[in-house]
Amino acid sequence: MTAHTKGTGLKWVGRAMRRVEDPALVQGQGKFTADLPAAHWVRFVRSPNAAGRIIGINKPDGALVITAADLTGVKKITPMLHKFAYRAVAQPILAENVVRYVGEAVAAVVAASEEEAEDIADLVELDIEQTAPVIDSRDALADGAPQIHAIAPGNVILEGKHKTPGFDEVWASAAKIITLDARSNRQNATPMEARAGHAVFDAVSGRVTLTCTTQMPHLMRTAIADVLGMRESDLRVIAPDVGGGFGQKMSLCAEYVVLVWLARKLKSSVAWTEDRRENLIASFHSRDQYIKLEAAFDKDAKLLALHADVISNVGAYSCFPTTSGVEPLMAMAEMPGPYDVQQYQCRARGVLTNTCTMAAYRGVSRPIITFTLERLMDKAANAFGIDAIDIRRRNLIDTFPYTSAMGLVYDEATYQQTLEMAVKAIDVPAFRARQTAARAQGRYLGLGIATFSERTGYGSPAFAARGMEITPGWETVILTVDPSGFVEARIGSSPHGQGLRTTLAQIIADEIGVTPDIIKIIHGDTDTSPYGWGTFASRSLVISGGATLIAAQKVRAKLIKIASHLLEASPDDIVLADGAATVAGTDRSITIGKMAREAYTQTHKFKGEIEPGMTESGTYDPPGTFSNACHVAIVEVDIETGQTKIEKFLVAEDAGKIINPMIADGQVIGGIAQGIGNALLEEIIYDEHGVPTTATLADYMPPTAREMPPIELHHIETMSTQSITKAKGLGEGGCIGAPAAIVNAINDALSPFGAALDEIPATPQRVRAALRTALSSPLWEGEKSNP
Amino acid sequence: MTDKTNITLTINGHDHAIAVEPRRTLVDAIREDCGQTGTHIGCEHGICGACTVIVDGEPVRSCLMFAVQAAHKQIRTVEGLASGDTLHPMQQAFMDHHGLQCGFCTPGFLMLAVGVLERNPDISDDDLLDVLSSNLCRCTGYQGIIKAVRAAAIEMRK
Ligand code: FES
Ligand code: FES
Numbered sequence: 049m050t051a052h053t054k055g056t057g058l059k060w061v062g063r064a065m066r067r068v069e070d071p072a073l074v075q076g077q078g079k080f081t082a083d084l085p086a087a088h089w090v091r092f093v094r095s096p097n098a099a100g101r102i103i104g105i106n107k108p109d110g111a112l113v114i115t116a117a118d119l120t121g122v123k124k125i126t127p128m129l130h131k132f133a134y135r136a137v138a139q140p141i142l143a144e145n146v147v148r149y150v151g152e153a154v155a156a157v158v159a160a161s162e163e164e165a166e167d168i169a170d171l172v173e174l175d176i177e178q179t180a181p182v183i184d185s186r187d188a189l190a191d192g193a194p195q196i197h198a199i200a201p202g203n204v205i206l207e208g209k210h211k212t213p214g215f216d217e218v219w220a221s222a223a224k225i226i227t228l229d230a231r232s233n234r235q236n237a238t239p240m241e242a243r244a245g246h247a248v249f250d251a252v253s254g255r256v257t258l259t260c261t262t263q264m265p266h267l268m269r270t271a272i273a274d275v276l277g278m279r280e281s282d283l284r285v286i287a288p289d290v291g292g293g294f295g296q297k298m299s300l301c302a303e304y305v306v307l308v309w310l311a312r313k314l315k316s317s318v319a320w321t322e323d324r325r326e327n328l329i330a331s332f333h334s335r336d337q338y339i340k341l342e343a344a345f346d347k348d349a350k351l352l353a354l355h356a357d358v359i360s361n362v363g364a365y366s367c368f369p370t371t372s373g374v375e376p377l378m379a380m381a382e383m384p385g386p387y388d389v390q391q392y393q394c395r396a397r398g399v400l401t402n403t404c405t406m407a408a409y410r411g412v413s414r415p416i417i418t419f420t421l422e423r424l425m426d427k428a429a430n431a432f433g434i435d436a437i438d439i440r441r442r443n444l445i446d447t448f449p450y451t452s453a454m455g456l457v458y459d460e461a462t463y464q465q466t467l468e469m470a471v472k473a474i475d476v477p478a479f480r481a482r483q484t485a486a487r488a489q490g491r492y493l494g495l496g497i498a499t500f501s502e503r504t505g506y507g508s509p510a511f512a513a514r515g516m517e518i519t520p521g522w523e524t525v526i527l528t529v530d531p532s533g534f535v536e537a538r539i540g541s542s543p544h545g546q547g548l549r550t551t552l553a554q555i556i557a558d559e560i561g562v563t564p565d566i567i568k569i570i571h572g573d574t575d576t577s578p579y580g581w582g583t584f585a586s587r588s589l590v591i592s593g594g595a596t597l598i599a600a601q602k603v604r605a606k607l608i609k610i611a612s613h614l615l616e617a618s619p620d621d622i623v624l625a626d627g628a629a630t631v632a633g634t635d636r637s638i639t640i641g642k643m644a645r646e647a648y649t650q651t652h653k654f655k656g657e658i659e660p661g662m663t664e665s666g667t668y669d670p671p672g673t674f675s676n677a678c679h680v681a682i683v684e685v686d687i688e689t690g691q692t693k694i695e696k697f698l699v700a701e702d703a704g705k706i707i708n709p710m711i712a713d714g715q716v717i718g719g720i721a722q723g724i725g726n727a728l729l730e731e732i733i734y735d736e737h738g739v740p741t742t743a744t745l746a747d748y749m750p751p752t753a754r755e756m757p758p759i760e761l762h763h764i765e766t767m768s769t770q771s772i773t774k775a776k777g778l779g780e781g782g783c784i785g786a787p788a789a790i791v792n793a794i795n796d797a798l799s800p801f802g803a804a805l806d807e808i809p810a811t812p813q814r815v816r817a818a819l820r821t822a823l824s825s826p827l828w829e830g831e832k833s834n835p
Numbered sequence: 836m837t838d839k840t841n842i843t844l845t846i847n848g849h850d851h852a853i854a855v856e857p858r859r860t861l862v863d864a865i866r867e868d869c870g871q872t873g874t875h876i877g878c879e880h881g882i883c884g885a886c887t888v889i890v891d892g893e894p895v896r897s898c899l900m901f902a903v904q905a906a907h908k909q910i911r912t913v914e915g916l917a918s919g920d921t922l923h924p925m926q927q928a929f930m931d932h933h934g935l936q937c938g939f940c941t942p943g944f945l946m947l948a949v950g951v952l953e954r955n956p957d958i959s960d961d962d963l964l965d966v967l968s969s970n971l972c973r974c975t976g977y978q979g980i981i982k983a984v985r986a987a988a989i990e991m992r993k
Contacts, residue, residue, distance in 0.1 A: 066930055073938030074926040074945065076873015076913035083872035163856070240877045240885060240973045241939045291875070291939025292973050324878040545937030545974050714933045714979060721976030745882040745971065752968035753977040782976075 060554040060564055064710035067550045068564070078289040081244035081259050086319035090310065091165035092303065093155040093172045094330060095147035098181035098402040098738025099194065102145055105155055106173040112158040113172060114306065116144040122309065123275045125300055127368040131515030132208045134373065135200040137400070139365040141275070141302045141309075147176060148196055148364035149402050150739050151330030156306050158318065181402035181738040185361035186338065188401045196364060196400040205362055206373050208380045208396040212453050218353050218391045222344030226428040230420040231807040234336035234361070234732040235725075237409040238750055241291020242327035245304045246319040247311035256311045259286040260304050263293040264369075264582030265542055267518070269574045271300045271368055272308055283308065287572035287582075290544030294722070295408035296332050297544070298584050300368040328748055329740045333732055334409035336361035337375065339420045341383075344391075349432040351443045353391035354453075356383050360406070360413075362398040367407035369518040372398045375406060377514055378413035381454050385421050386463040386501045386676060387443045392453035402738045408584065410719065411783045415726055416808075418500045422788035423806055426496075426795065436792070437471050440499055458501065459770045461676045462702045467499055469700040469762055470678040479682060487800060492687055493695070494799070496792025498679045498785040504703075504777030505590025505770075506672025520581035522669035523591040527556065527599035529607075529662040531648045533627075533641020535560070535567040537599070540580010541592035542572045546779065547711040548588050552596045554707055555773060559600035560607060561624040562640060578665070589707060590777045591668055597773050598666030609658055610643045673770035675778050677701040679720075679785030681757075683793040687801075687819060690812030692728055692794055694757035697786070701761065704768040704776035712778060713761055719782015720759060725751045726783065727790035728809050798822075842906040846871055847915025855902045861895075862886040864902035865912060873913040873942050877971065884970030887943040887950075888912050894950030913942035916949065924990035925949050925983070934983035936974035943970050948984045956992050960985065 072078055093105075093113075107113040124138035143154045155172055159165035182188045182196070188203040196203055245260040262268050265285040273280040290297065303320055310318040322331065337360045344353040358379045362372035376396035384392055429439040444463040451457050476495065483493045503510075508521030526538040537552060549571075553564035571577050580592070604624060611629030612619040621632045630637035644662045646653060651660040680698045685691070699716060706712045729749045733741050742748040767774040787808050794810050795803075803822035807814055839854040846869055853868040860879070865871050865888065874897060877885030881899040888897045889911040897905075916923040925945050928934065935941045944967070951958065951966050958966070967981060 067933070069938070070930040070935060071922075073935055073941055074913075074922065074929050075917055076871070076942050078873075078938050080872070080875070080939065082876070083866070085867075163858075238973055239937075239939075240883060240971060241875070241937070242877075289939075290937065292937040294973070321876075324880060324883075547936070710933050714936060714975060717976035717978050718936060718974045719976075722973070744880050745878050746880065750971055750973060752971060753964055753981060754968035756977050756981075759976070759978060 060557040061707050063708065065550060065554060065564065065708055067547045067711065068553060069547060069549055080241060080289050080291060081246055081261050082321045084246045084259060084319060086246055086317040088158050088160065088314060088316060088318045089162045089165045090307065090318060090320040091157045091169040092153040093157060093169050093174065095143060095150055095152040095154050095174065095176065097147055097176050097178050098150050098183065100147050100176040100178040102143060102147060102154065102174070103177050104175040106175065108168055108171040111168045114142070114156040114158065114310070115154065116140055116142045119309065121277060122305070123277065125275060125302060125368050127366045127371040128517035129206065129371045129373050129515050130517065132206040132373060132377065134206040134371065137197045137200055137205055137366045139302065141305045149404050151326065151404055152364065153302060158310060162321070183401055183403055183734045183738045185336065185359050185399040185401055188399050196402060200400055203400040205366060205398040205400050206376065208377050209394070210380060210454060211393040212391050215353060215391045215393050219344050222352055223347040224345045224431055225342055226345065226424055226431055227342045228420060228424045228427060228806060230339045230341065230423060232335050232337045232416040232419065233809060234333050235409060235730050236328055236331070236333055236732055236748060237294040237296035238748070239292030239294055239296060242322040242324055243297065243301060243303070243331055244321040245307045246317065247307040248317035249311045249315045251315060255282050255284060256308050257284040257286060258304060258308050259288055261290050261297050262287045263290070263297045263542055263544060263584055265572055265574050266540060266579045267369060267581065268300060268304065272305055275305050276309060285574045287542045293544050294410040295412065295584060299332055299407045324745060325743045328743050330404055332367060332407035333363060333404045334375065334406055335416060336406065337379070337416050339379070339416065341420050341424050343424055343428060345428060349428065349434055349439050349442055351387055351389045354384055354389050356394040358394065358396035360396065360398050361401050361403065363401060363403045363405040365405045367405055369520070370408055371516065372406055373514060374408050375413045379417050381456065382414060382503060383417050383421065384452055384454065385418060386445055386461065386499050388445045390453050403734060410722060411780045414500065414502065414780070414784045415723060415787050418498055418784050419788040419791060419808060422498045422792055426792050436497055437467070437476065440467055440497065444499060458674050459768065460766060461501055461674050462764050462766055463499055463676055465764060466676060466678040466700040466702055469764065470680050470698055473700065473760065473762060474680045474698050492685045492797040494683050494685065494793040494795065494797030496681045496789045496796055498788035498792065500677065500785050502675040502781045502784055504673060504675050505587050505670055507591065507669035510672050522667055523580045523595045524578040524665055524667045525592060525595040525599045526578050526663060526665045527596070527603050529603060529640065529644040531645050533639065533644050535562060536570060537567065537596060538570045538577045539592050539596070540578050541588040542582040543588060544583065546583060546588060546715070547708065548592065551589055551707045551711060552593060555593055555596050556600045559597060560604050560640070562627050587777060589775050590771050590773070591670060593707070593773045593775060594668035594670060594771060595666040598668055599664050602664035602666065603662065606658065606662065606664065607640060607643055610647060611638060613654055614638055614643065614646065668772070671770055673768045673776050675703040675776040675781055677781050677785055679789040681789040681793040683790060683797055685794055685797040685815060690815035692810060692815065694724065694790060697757045698760045699762065700764070701778065701781060702764040702766050703778035703781070704771060705765055705774035706763060707773070707775055715778055716761060716782045717759055719780060720786050721751050721756060723783040723786020724755060724790065726808060727787040728811065731809050840903055842903055844869060844902065844905060844910060845908065846910045846912055857901065857903055859902045860898050861900040861902045861905045862897035865897060871912050871914055875939055875942055877940065884947060885940050885943040887946045887970065889946055889950040892954065894947045911946070913945055916945060923949065925987040928983040928987035928990065932983035932986060933979040934975065940970060940972040944972065944980055948987065952988050952991050963988070
């Protein structure tokens with residue numbers, strides 16, 4: 049605790065309070081899954097082939113090796129979507145008859161130590177008759193392409209379609225049509241802690257406790273119990289300290305099912321810790337999309353209509369719970385972004401291939417659609433001969449509430465304001481002067497802008513609209529003041545780095561008039577926390593924070609009622625602050641601890657008018673809202689090497705009320721770092737046989753401290769009416785805007801050459817290729833001698 | 836590969852008599868044989884630095900060293916940074932400057948920064964940035980880490 053608010057009337061919300069999570073973590077006292085000892089260790093034998101028939105699995109003598117044949121009665125992971133012609137592709141827990149991607153688990157070796165399990169795994173021989181794989185989504189759509197699942201002819205797992213009435217007439221009336229073919233290559237969320245699981249059987253209760261690296265412990269319990277056909281009450285799932293997730297740890301992993309199955313079979317403890325290679329090739333991937341985007345403008349560069357064709361490579365299976373609709377459907381729903389455009393046509397397909405399964409990764413599609421739309425806006429500005437800022441001014445939504453062409457209601461946003469704030473802070477005229485001077489010296493600077501909206505904190509109706517069988521959304525918080533006066537909140541969310549234990553304590557502290565140091569937030573254990581949906585989609589502070597506030601309001605009401613009884617005063621005269629209730633204008637007061645004690649032990653005093661105890665619960669299922677931001681990047685491109693250096697990054701962001709500015713800024717900056725990786729560095733590459741060639745962190749390269757530019761953050765706090773805490777959530781924004789801003793800046797830098805780059809990551813090779821293409825085009829004649 | 840060798844690892848001043856296979860990495864020995872799980876494993880390829888510890892005064896990636904190589908050397912891990920209830924200035928600075936989110940990379944960064952600053956207290960800001968870019972963090976975007984290490988460097992020089 050950095051400071052005391054006692055007697056000052058200051059609030060905890062809004063302060064950069066130090067995190068309560070940190071003391072344990074900086075002393076090496078964090079409790080991570082891989083820290084647990086176990087009697088048995090598992091090593092998965094994974095397919096070395098992208099496609100093939102399993103002819104045989106030769107196990108070394110005496111070794112315990114589990115294959116699909118052993119898992120009788122175990123169901124397949126079959127996520128469901130009731131819309132969009134979804135095909136219910138099923139994933140066996142261990143590969144059955146066929147393998148569908150390199151890295152698919154075929155067998156599980158069990159031994160007394162990790163090393164021994166690895167040694168034995170090396171001796172397991174997989175006899176696989178290879179068949180032709182298909183790796184690229186466009187190849188998978190071609191006639192005669194290998195079929196990944198019989199249930200999904202043509203490899204299309206789902207197809208979303210949308211077309212507003214009147215689209216064709218408006219399209220026909222356009223003054224200009226601008227077209228963009230964008231490509232986003234494949235990424236891996238790459239939490240620094242890879243996946244791990246530990247299952248232990250308890251002989252007395254017959255229950256299994258699974259500790260694992262998950263963002264959603266309750267749903268993991270439901271899903272694993274379903275797949276194994278066991279009672280949910282016989283399974284306890286714990287998410288201990290989790291070393292980052294970013295969406296990758298949302299989905300159900302077949303590996304965890306194997307661990308629980310083994311713990312029950314062996315009546316013992318069984319653990320698995322994924323290595324980095326497994327994480328990179330066989331956990332979950334994301335962002336592998338092609339988007340063709342066309343836009344119709346009137347003669348004044350006002351956007352009239354958008355037409356999008358999204359092809360999302362979803363890999364070999366569908367992820368649970370979101371299904372592989374997570375990316376294509378998000379792209380379809382939110383493509384129009386922050387722009388006023390009432391005509392929209394979209395086709396979004398999820399396409400199966402012989403690659404690792406795709407799942408949610410921070411930002412989900414929005415880094416890609418923002419990149420696509422913002423590239424297109426820059427292209428359009430060029431075509432109209434107007435400024436990139438000007439075309440945005442003409443098209444950003446500025447009247448709210450606004451109903452999008454997809455029917456989403458934007459309650460409010462500050463698109464124009466954040467744009468103006470950002471361009472003013474970056475000083476565009478000064479930059480242009482510097483850019484011109486640099487060009488004269490053969491140095492190429494560029495400035496890129498991205499404006500976007502980030503849908504946050506949406507409850508169950510938003511998921512129901514996607515036709516999801518599982519509609520997460522609401523959260524419950526159970527808040528207790530115990531008889532000693534300490535406060536405990538049990539939450540269904542499952543933070544793993546977001547600092548939620550700190551921010552929720554700040555919310556409770558203000559509401560019931562105590563200091564955060566007496567508040568404990570309990571999460572991540574299905575035995576001790578209420579059912580909830582965990583932490584994802586920039587939702588926890590909004591939804592769990594809202595549920596926390598509702599519970600705290602109820603506790604507050606109860607404390608006031610008790611105080612009015614005990615102090616014999618009207619409830620209206622009770623002031624709750626500094627850990628006590630006081631009758632306003634008097635020195636009559638009683639501590640919260642004393643009131644709590646009486647609520648448990650002296651209930652007769654309340655004559656049945658107040659329920660015993662001091663536990664209240666709050667549940668919140670909000671409609672959802674939108675944060676928004678404008679990102680600006682300034683880059684320098686070395687045209688000889690194709691290397692991009694980001695000189696500066698600036699953000700003007702509106703995420704509603706900021707509960708803890710230190711934590712909020714940390715979320716934005718961390719997101720930007722991932723956006724920089726997305727823009728310049730990170731790419732999962734498969735060779736033509738479907739073998740991933742980026743299987744270490746030396747090949748798949750998240751940014752280091754060296755790649756980070758100076759970052760300047762500006763905030764607007766528009767108080768959201770769609771969130772009771774007024775906070776809107778900002779977990780994803782950083783990574784959503786960064787790729788667009790950076791690649792727009794690169795294109796600005798390359799503009800003297802007429803080069804265009806519409807693919808991420810914009811690696812040096814791609815920058816050079818774009819330059820070479822431009823150089824060989826006739827447009828370049830006359831300047832050829834220059835670079 | 837199952838023949839074990841008896842060695843003594845001295846971690847934060849405490850001796851641990853253990854029997855390890857020659858191939859056992861130092862990080863596995865620290866975590867599993869000596870039960871000090873504050874040191875983490877992020878890649879086992881020597882790239883992420885999550886496993887950084889200080890061996891005889893030098894920051895080392897303990898996934899790239901065999902346990903037998905560290906016998907009779909002084910090993911320091913994150914568990915030994917604080918003295919009693921007083922945090923090391925580096926630990927305090929990481930808390931003050933939001934140098935961590937999930938905290939998984941943190942022990943490695945702490946040991947890297949402490950190890951380098953103890954050897955070279957007057958390291959320039961730019962060289963410090965080079966040092967810090969040898970470890971990976973996926974959460975923070977590094978700004979908090981850089982600020983924390985610079986603040987702690989000043990504190991450590993006092
Ligand atoms: S675990 Fe040692 S460097 Fe990554
Ligand atoms: S704080 Fe999570 S990886 Fe660094």
